[in-house]
Amino acid sequence: MRALIVDDERLARKELMSLLSNHDNVEVIGEALNVDDAKEKIEQQQPDVIFLDIQMPEKTGFDLLEELDHVPLVVFITAYDEFAIQAFQVNALDYLLKPIEPERLAETLKKLEKKLEEMKNEKEEVESSPDKLTLNDQVFVKDGDRCWFVKLASVRLFESDGNYIKVYFDNNKPMIHKSLNALDERLDEKSFFRASRKHIINLSWVESIEPWFNGGLVVTLKGGDRIEVSRRQAARFKDLMSL
Amino acid sequence: MDKNKLYWFLQITGWLAYALVSLFFASLTRGVTPILIGAYLSLATFYFLSTHVLRFIIKSKGWFDFPIEKLLIHIFIAISVLSVINTGVQMLIKIIFDIFDASEELAIGVLLANVIGNYIFYTLWSMIYFLYYFLSNYNSTLKYQAKINEIKLIQLRNQLNPHFIFNALNSVRALVDEDPRKAKSAITQLSNILRYALIVDKHKTIPFGEELNTVKDYLELETIRFEERLKVVYEIEDAAYQYRIPPMMLQTIVENAIKHGISNLMKGGIILIKCNIGILEDLYIWVKNSGQLREKKENSSKVGGHGISNTIERLKLIYNDRASFKIFNHGEEFVVTEIKIPKQSSNLE
Structure with a gap:
């Protein structure tokens, strides 16, 4: 090594x-x-x-x-x-x-x-483009006095909050100082999906999908978080999820 | 429940229960009469009052501090006296309630039985009272000892500065291959520091030279670790060696200079230790180091502030207002710590 x-x-x-x-x-x-x-x-x-x-x-x-x-x-x-x-x-x-x-x-x-x-x-x-972060990669997250190495596979949701991103995994949601756009570029699009301006979801955590107003969608993740997919992204999402 | 409330609760319910139980047994042969109720309640009240007086005597005369033999003798006498008085009071109560039968009550056998009966109740009371006292006291003594030990341990650990020791040992390990002679002298310096840290709390003040030697050993070890990132300069006036100073004080200041100053700077910096005598023959110790005092964040104030307030407190305890402590930024690159120690009075050994 x-x-x-x-x-x-x-x-x-x-x-x-x-x-x-x-x-x-x-x-x-x-x-x-x-x-x-x-x-x-x-x-x-x-x-x-x-x-x-x-x-x-x-x-x-x-x-x-x-x-x-x-x-x-x-x-x-x-x-x-x-x-x-x-x-x-x-x-x-x-x-x-x-x-x-x-x-x-x-x-x-x-x-x-x-x-x-x-x-x-x-x-x-899992073969994928070498530069992107896949489910097997881990990220380091520090929130106050606590730190974690988190495998991306266990992160179900990224939520932007001002200049920070909240990282949802297990029962934790620490913040990292990054923009959602920058993160989106780094994530492997086969595993992660930009649901809206505020959210990126982990596709392997999706449990159910329902239609919503204006042609949008609502995705329920395992664990119960409900995330709205904007109309613009809904079409792409359907493409991605269908055969 | 606090102790006082517990006492009153037990005292009242205990003697009330005594009255009720006695009444119950008496009623088996004689039936319940107002006279009987009145008599037993009066008796219970007397028990109540007499044991309360006993408690008052125990507390006010400090019986708890007696050695065990002396305590037992005192209790024995007190209980005996109370038992006799109680027998008298019982007769008085019977006279008042008009159930006194002189021919029966004054027989020697009956009198003796009464005294012994009372004796048993007073003994019971004393046993419960003292047992509770000793048990709860034992408990709190243990807690107190544990707390004291904990505080001592924390103090010792701070004095030994584990972060420094392990880093120093790590450098020495590397030095063994690179420069065995330097490694040897580093080990000696480290043991000097450890020994000093373990013995100093026995003295209020020590000769300035002793403290300075430890500081020198310490800084040499840190120089091994930081190499070219640490420069040390001494400007010590000869007269300074005639002074005595509180142990570990200069050492703590220098440790802080390393911890908050040098070790946070990528390029490192200097530490200047300057000691001179003022016009009024006070000793001024100056430690100037690279770095800047920053506005304390909430969580860091505990660590940094503790050492400083501790030093100020120690100076005040030893010298009253004749010593002083200052720490301030000197330009934009240095921090200065200044201590003023007054000329010695000989009683500070």
Whole structure:
């Protein structure tokens, strides 16, 4: 697997490098000193996994994840920050504490390998344009003190709210700072549908469809959310859903 | 229910129940008469009053603080006296209600039985009273101890600054390969700091030099971690070493300078520690570091503000108003923290 190390301290990077050099299945493709540096390197080199220090000057590791469109697998690294670890509740692939225990790192790498294998299989099942976000991709969402990695397959609805988008999954609806138009362009149109100016729905969550006024439609999602599809989009929607 | 209410509730219902139960048994042989009711209610009232007086004595004379033998003897005497008085009162009640039969009541056997009967009731009362007191007291002592321990633990953890320690250890691990000699001295510095943090709370003030040595060890370790991003400059007047200062105070200020200043800056910055003696022979400690004080957000004020208010409070406790603490922005790139320590009075060891 191809890995990128993100840490502002040279010795910390060096230490992790030397620990990783004992493992043949990891290739460290680069090091980043801060969030901006990391963002550039991730977009250019598309690593499979990033080892990410949480506390860095000016922007934290969480900020980096929020700025990324396409989040690779992430292993958090921190010296001591119970809050950061607590905050990270759902789907954390793993985190490591400094100084890193070699055995603990080996376990983490095993997990990573397994996860990468799974993702490869899923990719083969669903072929799609490489730039778009598919159901198998995950996004990082932070709302106040809580953070999640969310698989797009479990997101049933995006709702625009001012300059933010509410992301509906499970019982949560945290906000991300993005415009719905920008998000719409990034999403795979086979899986996600722009229902109206305010909503993007996940097609695999659609439970029933009813006609509505003026030739519009109302879609009921699993879980009970009812979303109106504007007249303009209704025709496209019918096309998409019919044989 | 609070303790006082509970006492009154038990006291009233308890003795009322005593009256009713006695009345019930008496009525089996003699039937219920107004005289009987009046007599037993009067007796219960006397029990009620006499135990209340006993409680008053226990509380006002501080019997709870007695060692257990002394307490038992006191209770024994008190109960005995009450039992005898109670026997007398019983006779009085009978005379009042005109059911007193001198030939029967004054027989030695009957008198003794009465005293022993009363004795049993007073003993019961005392057992319940003291048992409740000791149980609830034991409970709250445990809670109090747990709270104290928790506070001490938090204090210790703050003093040890775990974020710093683990980062330092991580750097040292990398240093072992790169520069073993530096790694060795880093380990010594780290143990100096740990030892210092563990022993200092025993003293109100310590010699300035001791605190400064720890600060130097600390900053050298942080320099290993931040490398070229941290520059440290000392400007210490010789006279400063004759002063005593509160332990961990300068250390805390410098830690904050790193935490809120240097570690948030991509390019890093400098820390300048300057100590000189003022005209009135006060010691001025100046810590100037790169960074800016920002308007506190609601959630961050807890962390940042706590250290500062703690320092101000400590200075006030030790020196009254003769010491001072200031923190302010110095231009747009620096923050200055200034402490004024008055010339020593010798009793502050």
